[in-house]
Amino acid sequence: MKISTKGRYALRLMLDLALNNTGEPVSLKDIAKRQEISDKYLEQIISVLNKAKYVQSIRGAQGGYVLTKKPEEYTVGMILRLTEGSLAPVACVEEDYNCERMSDCTTVLVWKKINDAVNEVVDHITLADLRDYEMQKAGEYVI
Amino acid sequence: MKISTKGRYALRLMLDLALNNTGEPVSLKDIAKRQEISDKYLEQIISVLNKAKYVQSIRGAQGGYVLTKKPEEYTVGMILRLTEGSLAPVACVEEDYNCERMSDCTTVLVWKKINDAVNEVVDHITLADLRDYEMQKAGEYVI
DNA sequence: ATTAATTCCTATTGACATACTATGAATTGG
DNA sequence: CCAATTCATAGTATGTCAATAGGAATTAAT
Numbered sequence: 001m002k003i004s005t006k007g008r009y010a011l012r013l014m015l016d017l018a019l020n021n022t023g024e025p026v027s028l029k030d031i032a033k034r035q036e037i038s039d040k041y042l043e044q045i046i047s048v049l050n051k052a053k054y055v056q057s058i059r060g061a062q063g064g065y066v067l068t069k070k071p072e073e074y075t076v077g078m079i080l081r082l083t084e085g086s087l088a089p090v091a092c093v094e095e096d097y098n099c100e101r102m103s104d105c106t107t108v109l110v111w112k113k114i115n116d117a118v119n120e121v122v123d124h125i126t127l128a129d130l131r132d133y134e135m136q137k138a139g140e141y142v143i
Numbered sequence: 144m145k146i147s148t149k150g151r152y153a154l155r156l157m158l159d160l161a162l163n164n165t166g167e168p169v170s171l172k173d174i175a176k177r178q179e180i181s182d183k184y185l186e187q188i189i190s191v192l193n194k195a196k197y198v199q200s201i202r203g204a205q206g207g208y209v210l211t212k213k214p215e216e217y218t219v220g221m222i223l224r225l226t227e228g229s230l231a232p233v234a235c236v237e238e239d240y241n242c243e244r245m246s247d248c249t250t251v252l253v254w255k256k257i258n259d260a261v262n263e264v265v266d267h268i269t270l271a272d273l274r275d276y277e278m279q280k281a282g283e284y285v286i
Numbered sequence: 287a288t289t290a291a292t293t294c295c296t297a298t299t300g301a302c303a304t305a306c307t308a309t310g311a312a313t314t315g316g
Numbered sequence: 317c318c319a320a321t322t323c324a325t326a327g328t329a330t331g332t333c334a335a336t337a338g339g340a341a342t343t344a345a346t
Contacts, residue, residue: 060314203343
């Protein structure tokens with residue numbers, strides 16, 4: 001029942017971009033340094049985000065990545081589902097899954113409730129929420 | 144973000160015992176047949192439930208297993224945590240976990256919310272709820 | 287006392303996923 | 317031209333999953 005590093009790093013990566021959302025491209029090397037994550041591994045992760053047009057890449061020297069949308073427009077769910085695949089706790093509550101036991105199966109009730117509960121959380125937190133939380137937290141120690 | 148067969152089978156196994164809770168021991172072979180699960184695999188799973196005293200075993204011919212408590216007293220969370228280990232979506236929201244980034248880490252907010260949401264579900268469904276649901280469902284077609 | 291049915295215990299296996307590392311090509315600003 | 321960057325693909329070590337396998341121990345029924 002774990003979220004892998006892929007999803008976790010993707011979220012930190014996107015949050016990092018949201019916090020450095022100046023219009024200038026942010027290099028992966030910088031993100032990797034700030035987040036203390038292997039840059040080579042981050043390359044693979046951002047490649048997925050890039051192909052899905054969640055970020056735009058600028059190649060060459062001084063290149064990097066920028067968000068394609070406003071932080072408000074990314075939910076945590078979008079990012080996790082893209083990088084992790086489905087967040088469903090079991091295959092049988094995923095879209096168009098078919099199981100012969102389905103009609104008999106009582107435990108599927110539990111999986112559906114877990115699924116709904118998780119979706120409710122991840123689909124209502126945006127990158128902007130996390131960015132604001134982090135910025136506010138940073139401000140707490142100013143005075 | 145998946146629950147493994149171990150936890151899923153454990154829940155079906157326990158529900159099967161709740162539905163056949165006559166006081167007579169139920170053999171694993173029968174459970175395996177009803178649930179269409181490998182009996183050899185179920186042996187390993189029930190061994191965990193047995194060591195935790197969630198079930199009591201009766202050895203020898205005509206032996207089997209019985210629940211040690213009333214179905215009302217088992218939550219889905221108890222059964223899943225025992226067989227799956229922690230249900231936390233990431234290690235850092237588990238009890239007494241320590242991570243240097245903890246104080247900086249904004250994404251942990253997300254994991255905590257997921258964790259709470261899942262716990263809220265699994266800790267409020269009991270075996271009796273599932274048993275009643277299944278019995279009621281079976282009755283629907285009587286007339 | 288024997289047999290058959292059962293639980294109990296431990297080891298092994300094949301497939302797959304995870305979390306990277308490695309290598310090098312392509313692109314581009316300075 | 318060069319250094320910094322993204323892009324693409326391959327490899328790898330480790331671990332987990334989902335069983336399967338084999339047999340020992342126990343006990344009710346005959």
